Amino acid sequence: MLATLGRRAILASYAVLIVVPLTVILFGTFKTTGALFENPFAPPTSLSAENYRTVLTEQNLSGAFVNSTLVTVVSVTLTLFLGSLAAYGVARIPGWRGWLIFGFLVLGMSVPAQANMIPQYVLFGRLGLLDSLLGLILINVVVTLPVAVFILGGFMRTLPSTLYEASALDGSGPWRTYRSVVMPLSLPSLAATAIFLFVMHWNELLYPLLFIQSAEKRTLPLALLSFQGEFQTDYPLLFTGVVLSSLPVVVGYVLLQRYFVAGMTSGAVKG
Structure with a gap:
């Protein structure tokens, strides 16, 4: 009691x-x-609704919303595609070799982002990718790819080897097996990973603050900083921006909540 x-x-x-x-x-x-x-x-x-009108028109939060949507959607799509390919390849390698490669791929999760920022900034500057949404997309994919491999690899390793053998007997090659067998079975894990990546990319502030200088290329978290001045902060406008920027995450999680729970649970089972 x-x-x-x-x-x-x-x-x-x-x-x-x-x-x-x-x-x-x-x-x-x-x-x-x-x-x-x-x-x-x-x-x-x-x-x-005066605060909402001011935020969307005078503060140009609508432009930042478009930039965040573009960066997030493309980053999540590329990360899911590359991460699922890597996880599928690792799952097909039997024994300790597969676990060794899997551990190497997810090793990036243990490296703090701040430790790589100076070399990344120099490299992207030489490639001409600073102050560009393309550079922001590429760095997002690179940083979060180990997370996708970790989640998707944990699930794909639970798939029985008989599925691959049956697909091979039907004449399917590795790409056909990946597309027609593995991906449909991995939908819950893909949905869970997509939500997790969406939240990470949508709320990312560190790399936009480092790479983006132009006002027209700011993402939502970076645009919200403009509501905070050196001596004064307009909290009603800041609160309005926070509410608007949180709506896509809340709606997405509500719609895909059951897939998120199912995907995280299945990925935690060791096959």
Whole structure:
């Protein structure tokens, strides 16, 4: 009984810690700066969309939204394709050799991003990829590819070898087996990886801050920094930008939640 009450108390406290800041942010999107500081917990007196209009038009958040969408969609697509190919190849290698190659591919997860930033900046500068969305896409793929291989490889190793043998007996080569057998069976794991990568790329600030200088090429996290000045921060506009930038992630997770849970669970099973 006491243990149950303790768990409920902990969960209730955690819920309060989540709900209260979210409520302040949502209420703040309909307030002025003065009204927000006067009583941040009070509901807005009117549901004026002035902050949303200002953010989308005057602050050009719509342009940053397009840039983030382009970078995120292309980065996730390329990472899933390359990661699934690598995971499929590793899963077909039996014994310790497969595990050794798998470990080498996911070794990049243990290297802090900050440790590679100076050589990456120099390299991309020599290639002419600084201040470009293409350079941002390439660095996103490189950095998150080990994550995709780790998740997808864990699932593909659970597929029985008889599937590959049956496909070979039907006359299918490696590419046909990958496309017609492995990929359809890997849809839950692909969906889970896609959501995970989408959140990482969509919220990425470090590399856009390092690589992007032009205002018209800013992504959403970088654009939100413009709401914070040296001596003053426009919190209602900042809250509005945060809400708008969070909507795609929330909607995507709600629609693909069951695939995310199924994919992460199946990837955790050792075959």
